Amino acid sequence: MHQQMTRQKDLFEEAVREALVPEEMQPELVTQLALLMFALVDIIETEMREEQDRR
Template sequence: MRKQMARQKDLFEEVVREALVPDEIQPALVTQLALLMFALIDVIETEVHDEQDRR
């Protein structure tokens, strides 16, 4: 029973490692994500402002 549990844990850790973003790509990815979030915030604020102007 303990061997099966250890094997399942190893399998999970392998899947997690494969899903991680490589260290050399992380800074560019974080920068792009931040830019996307700022753009989305601007769009939402514009929509809110437009909705308030119609009344």
């Protein structure tokens, strides 16, 4: 039973390591995410203005 728990923990840690983004890619991903967020905010604000204009 203890060996099985250890194996499950090892599998989890291995999966997390595989899912991590390499450090050299992180700044580019943060920049892209920020640009996406700004674009979404603009779209939401536009939709809100259009919705208010219809009333």
